[in-house]
Amino acid sequence: MNTLIAVDNSGSYRVTLAVTTDLCEQAMQIHGCTPTSAAALGRTLTCAGMMGLGLKGLGDKLTVQIKGDGPAQQILATADALGRVKGYIANPAAEMPPRSDGHLNVGGIVGKGSLTVIKDLGLKEPYVGTIPLVNGEIARDFTQYFAASEQQPGSVALGVRLTKDLTHVAYAGGFIVHVLPDAKEEALDALEETLFLLDDLTLLIQDAEGDLYKLLDIIFGKLPEEFRPHVLEERSVSWLCDCSRERMAKALVSIGRKDLTEIIEEDHGAELTCQFCLKKYYFDEQELRTLLEEASHGQD
Numbered sequence: 001m002n003t004l005i006a007v008d009n010s011g012s013y014r015v016t017l018a019v020t021t022d023l024c025e026q027a028m029q030i031h032g033c034t035p036t037s038a039a040a041l042g043r044t045l046t047c048a049g050m051m052g053l054g055l056k057g058l059g060d061k062l063t064v065q066i067k068g069d070g071p072a073q074q075i076l077a078t079a080d081a082l083g084r085v086k087g088y089i090a091n092p093a094a095e096m097p098p099r100s101d102g103h104l105n106v107g108g109i110v111g112k113g114s115l116t117v118i119k120d121l122g123l124k125e126p127y128v129g130t131i132p133l134v135n136g137e138i139a140r141d142f143t144q145y146f147a148a149s150e151q152q153p154g155s156v157a158l159g160v161r162l163t164k165d166l167t168h169v170a171y172a173g174g175f176i177v178h179v180l181p182d183a184k185e186e187a188l189d190a191l192e193e194t195l196f197l198l199d200d201l202t203l204l205i206q207d208a209e210g211d212l213y214k215l216l217d218i219i220f221g222k223l224p225e226e227f228r229p230h231v232l233e234e235r236s237v238s239w240l241c242d243c244s245r246e247r248m249a250k251a252l253v254s255i256g257r258k259d260l261t262e263i264i265e266e267d268h269g270a271e272l273t274c275q276f277c278l279k280k281y282y283f284d285e286q287e288l289r290t291l292l293e294e295a296s297h298g299q300d
Helices: 021-031 035-052 106-110 139-149 185-196 201-207 212-220 245-254 257-267 285-299
Strands: 003-008 013-019 061-068 074-080 084-089 113-120 127-132 154-162 169-179 229-235 269-273 280-284
Touching: 003 212, 013 035, 013 185, 013 212, 021 035, 021 084, 021 169, 035 061, 035 074, 035 084, 035 106, 035 139, 035 154, 035 169, 113 139, 127 139, 139 154, 139 169, 154 201, 169 185, 169 201, 201 212, 212 229, 245 269, 245 280, 245 285, 257 269, 257 285, 269 285, 280 285
Parallel strands: none
Antiparallel strands: 003 013, 003 229, 013 169, 061 074, 061 113, 074 084, 113 127, 154 169, 269 280
16 A cells, blocks of 8 residues: 545535555666666656546546657656556657756756546547646646646645665655535645745655555644545556567568568578557567467458
């Protein structure tokens, strides 16, 4: 359990709060990220994972895609209703000097571009929402996305802090606050003031020693009792890549007879790498010929 879902006592807002240190560390090590790219990928994975918990059906999935003109190029994350998340950054070597305040320059490596959320809810067509990036720092971009594309005003905070030697993730997490339909104005005023005065989220996670209930109290505990959140459920957000040899085989079949024949005749084998977990799958010539037969039958 590393995520809490709570609602305040007046029914004015809902909060999803997560500590995702392990998730962000795993992603950093898998992709060999620089410090700034680790922060960018970690923030995206954290928010995607929390958003996934809001999906209704067990088969529902969402994809978050951040495209910018900075050196990171693209960040992509997918999540499901069980909090299983995976993702990658197109250029894990992307790096820039810190900002003037000493923080990692995530906005600099992302640059100007767009944030797109695709929700596959089992319908004929997926839901797609796209907004221009606000500043590429990701939290404000998601805040704007919820307000503009889902008509859910609120606030998003995301943070990834590295160890002093910048080789591992020390603390990471985030929260999403959504305003509820019958919100009391005085509750929102108090909430806005509290969030405005909030310290760096990763420092709060450090103060709470990673304990979610302590963290919830540190963030919201100074609100009047009637506006403090109470926990509805405990959930988990974690890394899981569901790639498999079968999926890679289907990908080869999908390229069609012409391209597959070319691979067989020129390379006599194929090695595919999962872009999410970097696991490699090798198919020898005989396996490719079997897949070619499948592709041929599919096009008959």
